[in-house]
Amino acid sequence: xxxxxxxxxxxxxxxxxxxxxxxxxxxxxxxxxxxxxxxxxxxxxxxxxxxxxxxxxxxxxxxxxxxxxxxxxxxxxxxxxxxxxxxxxxxxxxxxxxxxxxxxxxxxxxxxxxxxxxxxxxxxxxxxxxxxxxxxxxxxxxxxxxxxxxxxxxxxxxxxxxxxxxxxxxxxxxxxxxxxxxxxxxxxxxxxx
Ligand code: GAR
Numbered sequence: 001x002x003x004x005x006x007x008x009x010x011x012x013x014x015x016x017x018x019x020x021x022x023x024x025x026x027x028x029x030x031x032x033x034x035x036x037x038x039x040x041x042x043x044x045x046x047x048x049x050x051x052x053x054x055x056x057x058x059x060x061x062x063x064x065x066x067x068x069x070x071x072x073x074x075x076x077x078x079x080x081x082x083x084x085x086x087x088x089x090x091x092x093x094x095x096x097x098x099x100x101x102x103x104x105x106x107x108x109x110x111x112x113x114x115x116x117x118x119x120x121x122x123x124x125x126x127x128x129x130x131x132x133x134x135x136x137x138x139x140x141x142x143x144x145x146x147x148x149x150x151x152x153x154x155x156x157x158x159x160x161x162x163x164x165x166x167x168x169x170x171x172x173x174x175x176x177x178x179x180x181x182x183x184x185x186x187x188x189x190x191x192x193x
Contacts, residue, residue: 014044113146
């Protein structure tokens with residue numbers, strides 16, 4: 001079986017990107033071949049440098065060009081993974097990689113999703129609504145924010161004394177465990193060559 005190429009898009013710290021890189025260092029079924037970010041100072045770009053993974057910084061103009069799509073295609077990705085990526089993916093990129101783009105959201109969609117709902121905005125909304133359960137959703141990406149078909153959800157408690165930081169910490173643990181394993185599952189069973 002050949003090694004799958006996967007591409008990660010991320011805007012922030014990149015702890016999910018790191019978890020995915022570390023997981024596939026051990027199991028060899030996939031290799032992160034490119035990291036794309038919309039922020040030149042994103043932590044995930046330091047991770048790319050440290051790990052020797054090529055990276056690309058995009059802006060709003062370059063994101064929807066055919067040249068960008070071609071750059072992605074050069075890596076022949078089995079999956080494109082949005083790991084804390086905050087921009088909407090343009091229609092031409094979605095059309096070029098049908099059923100190959102997946103996202104992780106730090107709540108139980110369809111609740112607490114949509115434009116502007118990322119990171120602590122999500123956790124604050126969950127706390128404000130006095131939810132006793134939150135979790136993660138891994139789903140396919142379509143042209144509507146956080147609305148593609150779901151692949152996996154995992155739950156965790158929201159505790160009475162939680163603030164956004166403590167809830168984010170619990171959610172990150174779920175993400176770091178389930179995201180790499182869900183990717184591995186998809187590569188083995190759905191997107192196998
Ligand atoms: C993650 O919790 C991810 O679920 C969230 O951003 C965080 C990125 O953390 N994504 C969204 O909110 C998307 N709407 P990381 O940079 O440490 O991986």
